[in-house]
Amino acid sequence: MFDQLDQIFVNALHWLVGFVPEVLRPLVTPLICISFILMVFPAFFSIITIFERKGIGRIQNRYGPNRVGIPFTKIRLAGFGQFLPDGLKMLTKEDIVPRAADKLVHFLAPVVMLIPVLLSYSVLPFGKNMTLADYDAGLLFFFAVGGAVEIAVFMAGWSSRNKYSLLGAMRAIAQMVSYEIPLILSAVSVVMIVGSLKLTDIIAHQNHYTFGIAHWHVFTPWGFIGFVLFFIASLAESNRTPFDLPEAESEIIAGYFTEYSGFKFALFFLGEYLGMFAIIGLGITLFLGGWTAPFSFLAWIPSWIWFFGKLTAIIFVFIWIRATLPRLRMDQLMNFAWKFMLPLALINILVAGIWHYMAADWQRWLVCGALIAGAYVLLGRGLMQNQKLGKRIYRYAE
Amino acid sequence: MTLALIITALVTVLAAATVMSLRNLVHCALAMAVAFSGVAALYLQLNAEFVGFAEILVYVGAIAILIVFAILLTRSGETPEKSVLTSGWLAGVAVSAMVFTLLGWAVLTSSALPKEIAIAPAAPVKNIGDALMSKFVLPLEIVGLVLTAAMIGAVIIALKEDKKDNSGGQP
Amino acid sequence: MTPLQVCLLVSAFLFAIGFAGAVTRRHAILVLIGIELMLNAANLNFIAFWRYGAHPEALTGIIFVLFSMALAGAEAAVGLALVIAIYRHKKTSNLDEVKELKG
């Protein structure tokens, strides 16, 4: 019965495709999958925005949105109907294009932003047998289309003819380029161990159990530090606090989408969140075992529930971090990427190599753990050393 | 499949033509990104998955961004008032037209090209990796060295000249 | 036309347009873009001949293209650094005005 539930979407797809003549099937199958992704993830996005607002509210000892429920009734659903008026507001707002803007590029930027993000969903395994396009080089595909987002950011910032937009775009691109390196390098350690760029292979490598505990990569020293690096880099890639300098509202209004309103703004918003979900999905696949269960006695729960559960959990950590940490300064951001994360990622690759070639016993744990911990402490000390902590001196005030 | 190939080829060709005919440099850079995406799509249609993805990663994700940054850093994002072509541009266009005619004639009439369509070869990532790590390991190392040298060189060239230290020679 | 011929024609066009751009445009960055286009044309040829050639299992076409991409990246980095350095020195990136080698 649980196997049935596990494969419910796959079976539903087969059942649906059964109605279509044989010739059209190769065309219709991807179309159904694409429309499924286009339905599920924006819906997930709308729910997550409510969760984010409510969660941050609770952290700040507020209620958060708790009014809007089902329209025209008294049912409030604790405010989970809020996404509907939010979306309607976005759709019905006036679409303003600055007079000096480059009209075509200004129009294309949100579209160019959304397309690579949606493309990156095609390689993610959402559950057992639930991968749209299982490329041999799936991981490379993911990073390649992820890199195309930067072009969209630049287009938005440059075409608006606004200094804040341009500054925001430059910040965003500099940040994305810098943090893409630790992101990819931390994924490389997984690729080295698994020996494949195919995401289903990476999951299959993690899908067995010793003493009832899964072989997730995060449960190894190199995998743990790789996951931490990947997590921080994905925070930066998706422009979330504390790395939200590109849209630091106190400095540059809204960054590269300052001059966007109405539906185009909604597309940017959607693109940003979908990009965040995609990169978290990749992190889950690489380090947290994808759709596999952490303990063997929980393996009966359908795989897609595990995937979405892990996704939601990590998004909650993102929200939690957003409500906790203040924004970094630009030089702190760059220092952190180049002087801490990059060396640590390189050392992590070395440690992964040592892990691969050492015999599987406790010595391996000791050596790799000691290397990682030592590198972390030393690099962290190096990062903190040049900081002048103490009373702040104002040059012009006072 | 042929229709897709022709559409991709047309997009690539049009984007490439756009790159060289627009006045605004940023538009040129964006059209270049489109042209490179078209080339990547052509690679995908030729069953070269890995190379296609690498093309997007390197050209759209890195080189296009680099060029855009260079355009902004040299303040050439605005449309120039003067002519954008060099003085002897007619000769250049003529030469390139001749090159294209010659190449096109050769491609269309050559008998050396294989006439029958070969079955799609597979290029699994594993094989590429094995080849890079065994047969082509020396070129790989050299490329790595060249890239490192180029990176350091680029940083040194583009570094801001230090006002106090002029003895270090002109960068 | 066979697919191979289509690819070769596209590659020939890319090469010709890249060459025309590199020769006729004034701006240094556009010359670099033209060179990149020519490199891509050559890469496309490699892939096309690998796909329709006699020994695809040798993967030489793919490997060559990968190396060529790496070198193109290096070339773009150094070239753009040079453009920026020249701009800083002469306040122009117009190639007609940067003729002498002495600064």
Place this chain on the structure above:
Amino acid sequence: MLGEQIIKGMAVTARNFFGSYFSKNRLTTVQYPEERLPQKGNTRQFPFLVYDGDDAEKGLRCVACQICEKECPPKCIYIVKSKDKKPDYKGQPQIYPLTFDIDISVCMSCQICVEVCPFESIKMNTEFELSTADRFGDLLLTKEKLAKPNSYYQKIHPADAAESDAVIAAEKAKAEAKAKAAAEAKVKADAEAKAKAAAAAAAAPIAPPPANPPTTT
């Protein structure tokens, strides 16, 4: 070590997150339309007009003296005087405002009108839910909308209302005493006049008319 403080901060926010579900006094937010905080004693929003008794027309204290109109810094008060008179609380005939408009989209709640009013007529209201769907009409408060009974004023600002009632009562008492005195004086004057007239009539048949006939005021 790097990251130590981050974990501490995360613990603080986590404590806040879960604590907000368990302890009610962490949540300082008031669920406004359902729950309301009691208003402060000194709450003042926009002016209103006080009337005595039950009839807003008859009991309105305002005598259209237009001091408030003149003093109003943003000039948001508009008054049209009446042609006829009606008796005020002292029973004296007074002009009353035909029109008394306050544009509360202009009003800045400075309370100067209240301070200058010599008749305890204009006071500050505590009503703050004034938002309307209409930009112009509903924000222009007319005399009908402004007029509130004295009992309402006593409810919203008991201390001030008591003060103002005392002033009114004193005025009234003074006026009554004056009227009484005047009436007595009149009676006396009448009697005197009568006596004088009688005496004059008796003394001389041709008498000059009295130079200053006693006034009734």
